[in-house]
Amino acid sequence: MTKTRQELDSGYENGAFILDAQSYADAWEAASAEFRAAHDGEYDVSYGGHARAKFDLIRPEGTPKGLFVFVHGGYWLQRHKDDWTCYGEGALSAGWAIAHPGYPLAPEVRISEITAHIAQAVTALAARVEGPIVLAGHSAGGHLVARMAMAGVLPDAVAARLSHVLSISPVSDLRPLLELTMNDTLRLDAAEAAAESPALGKPLGVPVTVVVGGSERPAFLDQARWLAEAWGAEQIILPGRHHFDVIDGLRDAQSPMMQAALG
Template sequence: MDNFLHKWTICMKKAFRLLLMPLLFILMHGSYGASFPDWHHMDQDTLNRSYNNSLAVPESKEMFNHWVIEAKEFRASHAQYLDIPYGPSKREKLDIFVAAPNAPTLVFIHGGFWQMRSKDDFAFIAKPYVKAGINVVMVGYPLAPEASMSEIVAASQRAITYVQHHIQDWQGDPHRVVVSGWSSGGHLTAEVMNNPIVSAAVPLSGIYDLEPLVGSYIDKKLHLSQQEVKQFSPMNDTPPKALPIYIFVGGAELSEMRRQSYDYAAKLAALHQPGGFKELPQKNHYTILADMINPEGEIYRTLIQVLQGKSLILNQ
């Protein structure tokens, strides 16, 4: 009898972990809760403001100006592998910053709502990781309106395929390749992580459902089709079962940006995806990026551990 009760207790604990915990996460944090307004009921002006991160953070321009200066200086001092072409268009280029042989590699995909910025502007991201002995690959990709969402995603996937086939060129460890991206780069992170070279994914403040963007100010250059919305929304995808995915968002971000991350995290929790979700208190859409390059930051510390091959569980 005691043996039966012991086995029954173990089974119930497993059932709670596998079935009830994801359900509780969805109930507490999904878009079904009262925490986030329903975007379907917003007028277009309200929805536009709900995705206008630079308007919400007036100091963002000054922050980026400082980062771009840092990026330019870092690229100038680490010019061995710059603008490596991986595809046919002029923006399909990589910057590869090599730290050491046999080191893990961080692949970073920049943000800018698929229509602004470049890999060059984000080279400041690489500095603390190279210092820590991590190789860093910065991904450039074509931008709207010259490129459609279909072309942007395809180019980003080609970039990861290039890493897959050429990682030995910089003697990187093919078993420790982590992809991360910020904002629209978080979306593209989710779109490229099916490549078998990827050992973990860390999207930051990403867009995981493209539907709210249709008709928005962002869509003036994207011209999203319904097919693209369906095909390239990570909310509609099933990621590789064993791939750890670590989702971060700032607690001071716009409600729609937070909802996007909460909803995607709820979906992955329901799939029992390894990894986890963390909302960082008081971080906005830009200071969360600062957390990634701060050796004391939670994102930085998470990335270092994941790049070292450690298995983590993020707890919200």
Template sequence: MDRETLDRLYNNRAAVPNHQQDIDRWEAASRLTRERALCRLDLPYGAHPRESFDLFTTAEPNRPLLVFIHGGYWQALDKSWFSFVADGFTMPAAGGLANVAVLNYPLAPEADMDRIVASIRRALVWLWREAAPLGFDPNRIYVTGHSAGGHLTAIAALTDWTAQDGAAPVDLVKGGVAISGLYDLLPIRSCYLNDRLRMTGPVAIRNSPQFMLPFHHGGLPPLAFAVGSDETAAFHGQQHDFVKAYAERGGQVTEVTAPGMHHFSIVHELARPDSQIRSALAAMMR
């Protein structure tokens, strides 16, 4: 595709003219969550100012941990806008199913894609190591993320964790849900987004889950993949191609198309108790 077409297909704000309503809803819901939840904010997992997370906990000890990675095309947004995700897991009304860590990570253009991916891996190893004092089960860590966070969720599923930390289990990540994810970064390199990301071809390839699969050794964790019915063809195509490749490599796959949802509204499905996305995560955790 030419750049004009790619720019259109990956420009979610242009595709959803009223996107600000959803962003405002994220922020308002998150403020309310922080007011009523058991939480610890701005906990560091690394040296960079954005290497931090907010932890939302259940009333019960030793529950699983769900790690949420926000989107923003690797160059925008903040964890504080997504506290509401915890509502679907930590609250008594949600069965106190799991603790939730909402991550920040360094952003482009300050950080390149290699550094962003390294930061997410560092966060997950740090959380695994610190599970006991933080009060969750280190053997039940799950990951979910939206858009760029969906890409980073897939990266986490494909990471060789023993190469990150010799003491870490191969299956440090037990499963997850990638929402509106990006699994092949070559189209991203060819559109307006790369003006700030500045990926070269080799950087795009080595950080694309689609191209990591043939070189992945060992078992793949179960993953669910979700996209909104009203998202652009680019996101449906990205999910279709990666789901096919993941299943062909032996991965257990659940695929969800959320009816009536676009790129911004679909995030709220994590907090809705009866949504297919939340149910997919709950089934893995149980």
């Protein structure tokens, strides 16, 4: 039986299925503001011509072990880099420099243009911090960091420094989004959806870990599995975690996802 658009939309709706969902967003913002206030850093550094094309960079004491970049989600439609600073806590405590790039959102830009912005941000950050580069991203950010692990996206010299990609609750195949109401804003067509789908492409050979919460929506369990299977990547399923708390392990250097990412 053919699903209605409302039923299709429901498959990719997270907040409506999480108790007191807004409290999670409020907590992200508050904790991140506190984290920035407690740490000196380079904030709102421009890497491109757009007002949102800015990144934050915080260095540990001493020489960084490398660079840890977190790319936020929000279905390429919403959220801001400032909402997520605290999720660099685990990497910073482990001696890594941490960065949070912002990027322009749909409908002003298409997803392929957002991919290009993240590549530009990672390249600019790589010029500021030596050593290995770990990329982590959540939801749409999980899609974007996976795209960085594909040929022809990052400059060769930067791609060669990637030591791990941590794709958390990613959207790895964009084709199902073509039928969703959000695509009225994303403006994906079939060609872009296929080209921007990591699960349909080939990785560079960089180690990749796909993380998903065991209590996430079935669509996200599928999306994570599709990427892990297509790329032969390690998959971590966190029991009891949903789409809004699956990222909590980023704040703990000893969590399974951080142990996988930082080695």
